[in-house]
Amino acid sequence: MFKEFKDFIMTGNVIDLAVAVILAGAVSAVVKGFVNLIMMPIIGHFTGGIDFADLKLVLSEAVLGADGVVTKPENAIMYGAWVNTIISLVIVGFVLFLIVKAYNKARKPKAAPAPAGPTKEEQLLMEIRDAIKLQK
Template sequence: MWKEFKEFIMTGNVIDLAVAVLLAGAVGMVVNGFVTDIMMPIVGSVSGGVDFSDMKYVLSPAVVAADGTVTTPENAIMYGKWINSIINLIIVGFVLFMIVKAYGKVRAKKEEAPAPPPGPTEIDLLKEIRDALKK
């Protein structure tokens, strides 16, 4: 059983999958940083300086004791974080679209490479041998 597992792990597909998962995680971190640190401040300033992550609808406010401690926390719907997630999804989808589109162009160029001129086929060679033997 250990030998079968070792053979399975060492196949190219599993290693390719592992590399793809690691790269996807790294790309996800880069895109998330891009969205959070670059795009969201731009979107916020275009929309009048609104920070979407702070937007919420309070269902019940927090109850604060006389000494300043919170006895009952605030109950709120944090729809601003959801808006951030939607914007993040749109930007990630667009980035992936651009990557796939660029990959398609590169792949199409490789497929358009002219095929080498066809050489003589087996039948042509056999015909030449037959004709040479007749002479």
């Protein structure tokens, strides 16, 4: 059983999958950083300084006790965080589109040049062949 497990783990597909998962985690961190640290401040600047992560629809306010401690937390729909997620999805989709497009362009085989017409020698041989056929 251990040998079968070792054979399974050591196959190329499992190793490739493990590398892909690790790279996906790294790419995810880079994309989140790009969205949160670069794109969202730019978008916030053009929308009048709004931070989407703070946008929410409060369903019920927080209840404070006499001593100022929250006894019942606020209940809110955090739609701003969802907007951030949608923007992140669009950016990730666009970047992946560019990567796949560049990859496909690099993989595309070079088209072979169209064959030129027959050479003079080939043309002469075809004429001789046709002339012999006519004599028979």
